[in-house]
Amino acid sequence: MCMSFVIGLWLEQLFDSSVSVSQMAFTDNKDPRETFLYKLSQKTGLEHFKNVILVSSLQDYIVPYHSTRIEMCQAALKGTKIGTVYSEMLRNILEPILNNKNCNFVRYDVSFDLPKSVNSFIGRTGHCAFISSWQFLENFFHNAGLKYFE
Template identity: 50%
Template sequence: IFYQAKEKFKKELKNEECLYSDLSVLASDLPYFPPEEEEDNVEDGIHLVICVHGLDGNSADLRLVKTFIELGLPGGKLDFLMSERNQSDTFADFDTMTDRLLDEIIQHIQLYNLSISRISFIGHSLGNIIIRSVLTRPRFRYYLNKLHTFLSLSGPHLGTLYNNSTLVSTGLWLMQKLKKSGSLLQLTFRDNTDLRKCFLYQLSQKTGLQYFKNVVLVASPQDRYVPFHSARIEMCKMALKDRHTGPVYVEMINNLLQPLVEAKDCTVIRHNVFHALPNTANALIGRAAHIAVLDSELFLEKFFLVTGLNYFK
């Protein structure tokens, strides 16, 4: 029955995709609780993993992600910074939130006197934009050569301009008005009448992502909060038909992808996620899929065991 269902599902997919159940080798064959290892076997320096939550989130949002990485890579000399500096105000503008995260990272490294060999970032939703903005700051320049993996979970890299959910678009507009949110204004390209002067477009022109060894983009077509194409950094049909904004959108995609294509040591991986969701209001408006990348143990354990742990080794 499973094989019949899988083949039927494959036929329904428009693209030629590889399903996780097709893979014969897991990302890790280590037991969750192995015997203690000799310290000499571990490379010098800490692998700092910085987790950044999304809109109206908090430092506990990515706790399951942290747990599965720690369980899957025992003895990996990992140190996690669960960012909390922005959790009291994620409706601020991106420059303000960038300053807060950057201060938090540098203070964490100095406070614990960390000797760092590698730095990885894991972001959820809006947190991914804050991460990308941090990479462009002069104070972070020293750490660019230590960047390892950027795991983007439902990140609105191209904003929410072409969102096919009228309900969500209206909700975001109302929230922006009520909260006077700078970040939501910037995500919808309403922070400047000239699109090329909008925050997201200007961020796309700055260097950053190409310094990572792995850029991993996780997206779900069931997610209505962040458009599928935005999380995957790719073109969409609505933009192709839009003669006014579409060409600027194409420029932004090229700005982001061209440096990644040209970088010899950088690999871009896209993962599409299809969640088994109950028929609830949250599933209907697309919030359930947006949150499932954080709180679905079924998805997270499979993702990290099958492939995700490879990006943090």
């Protein structure tokens, strides 16, 4: 697991003890297959969309890059219990999408010009830049995203 993600999630848990943070950290149940996120991965839904567009950034340390992109990571390939569970979650989510020929599945990577700060170090700035930067949203939709909504 990426060290910057571990630090970012640790700090998030330190300052925010909400249920959603424990769900994102897989600490809401001792059995990983009983966690909220695992159960959510078993639900259908994304395959019913015409377009599934994933936008990720290496500058976001709150949500791991591979998780944002719904793709395999090196840690999951090691065959640990959590790695096996993560692989199952990927299959649960991706198979219905990829099996639907009417669903367009796309991944985009973005990078932000971020100021140096504590928040950018822990990845909070990169995490929030997606929704807090109107300039980014306008540029993304104008240059890449708009074609998916015609």
